[in-house]
Amino acid sequence: MMGMVGVLAFAANAISALLLLRFKDGDANVRSVWLCSRNDAIGNLAVILAASGVWSLDTGWPDLIVAGMMASLFLHSAIRILRQAWGEIRFAGGDAR
DSSP states (O other): OHHHHHHHHHHHHHHHHHHHGGGTTSOHHHHHHHHHHHHHHHHHHHHHHHHHHHHHHTSSHHHHHHHHHHHHHHHHHHHHHHHHHHHHHHHTTTOOO
């Protein structure tokens, strides 16, 4: 069941990420939206792989491995966006409005 949901969710998120691809180098707000869509699509593929691993190996380890990888990916993206946003605030003279 998780694999089927993963396939459907991947299709939706991949389409969203492709539509947002032209904004991947924009300001922090639009770049964040693109990164989140991209990460969601990657996460969906990871869920599909984890579901296959759980089914074929009859163990929960693939889920744990994928969870760790996804946490790392999202943390890395968050740090990139925070750095970019701080840079934009500094460039604007500290006025965050």
